[in-house]
Amino acid sequence: MLIDRGFTLVRPLKGGFEAWIEAGYPVENL
Amino acid sequence: MTQLIHSVIRYGVPLVFLNVFLEQIGAPVPALPTLIVAGALSADGRMSSTHVLVASIVASLIADWIWFLLGRRHGYRVLRTLCRISLSPDSCVRETEARFERWGLKSLLIAKFIPGFSLVAPPLAGAARQSTIAFLIYDGIGALLWVASGVVVGRAFHHAIADVLNALENLGWWAVAIIASAIALLIALKWMQRRSLYRRLRMARVSVHDLKRMLDEGSAPMIVDARSSAARKRDARRIPTAVVVEGDTLQERFAALPPNREIIVYCT
Numbered sequence: 001m002l003i004d005r006g007f008t009l010v011r012p013l014k015g016g017f018e019a020w021i022e023a024g025y026p027v028e029n030l
Numbered sequence: 031m032t033q034l035i036h037s038v039i040r041y042g043v044p045l046v047f048l049n050v051f052l053e054q055i056g057a058p059v060p061a062l063p064t065l066i067v068a069g070a071l072s073a074d075g076r077m078s079s080t081h082v083l084v085a086s087i088v089a090s091l092i093a094d095w096i097w098f099l100l101g102r103r104h105g106y107r108v109l110r111t112l113c114r115i116s117l118s119p120d121s122c123v124r125e126t127e128a129r130f131e132r133w134g135l136k137s138l139l140i141a142k143f144i145p146g147f148s149l150v151a152p153p154l155a156g157a158a159r160q161s162t163i164a165f166l167i168y169d170g171i172g173a174l175l176w177v178a179s180g181v182v183v184g185r186a187f188h189h190a191i192a193d194v195l196n197a198l199e200n201l202g203w204w205a206v207a208i209i210a211s212a213i214a215l216l217i218a219l220k221w222m223q224r225r226s227l228y229r230r231l232r233m234a235r236v237s238v239h240d241l242k243r244m245l246d247e248g249s250a251p252m253i254v255d256a257r258s259s260a261a262r263k264r265d266a267r268r269i270p271t272a273v274v275v276e277g278d279t280l281q282e283r284f285a286a287l288p289p290n291r292e293i294i295v296y297c298t
Contacts, residue, residue, distance in 0.1 A: 002254070002293060006289040007284070007291065008290055009291065009293060010293050011292070012235050012236070012294075013238065014236060015237075016298050017269070018298060020241075020269055020296070021267075025242050025269075027268060027269060028268055028269075028270050028272075029266060030268055
């Protein structure tokens, strides 16, 4: 959707949110 | 009649069973053309449409039940694996989850008509801890509608399909080569489509370690939490500074940003 709106530098996070959690990095509550 | 058509008729129902099972388990071998041909052959009395229906529904239910159990056992990790092997990059888990969240098990009634959704819906139902009986009922009805549509189309156009079969018959084993080439071409096209998407995303996926370093250095680009609302309900946390985006808030959130602004997106 972002690319369709013209953004050219959209990059996915490898492994997604689970990889972030598994790495033990900090998170914020929504 | 050549050996080729004899073989199709002789092993027709097991072939249909195998084709449907392989497609539903995730192999890139579309079963709908086979169902249409089976429908056409049944109109000519060369196959039993009842056998085709029963075999296809059973094959579909077995494959879907396997995915349902895997979803129940391994949760949403199965969906991520599916996304990785899927040849349909547009069938992202986020869209599927949103659809499933909206329609629940009723989505299984039409799942097989939506590319990508068909494969992801059963493990999603398992991961969402839906009742096995209810899953089998909805999935069975969905399979019946899908199989019946193929068979009905085959029966309705059996004369035209017979002409095509006759042409293939005259080609003999060349027909097998042509069909195999067509399938290979389909897979290649899907693969290229996926590669193209990755290129558009610059294939430069960011590792969590690099993102953490950027956050620590204060040089992180905009981070977008693109998980479905269901996923965010399951885990109400986010990566620091990430903005949550729903489809309808996308416009207002990004309207003021320059198009060359770097954005990192994450899903589940």
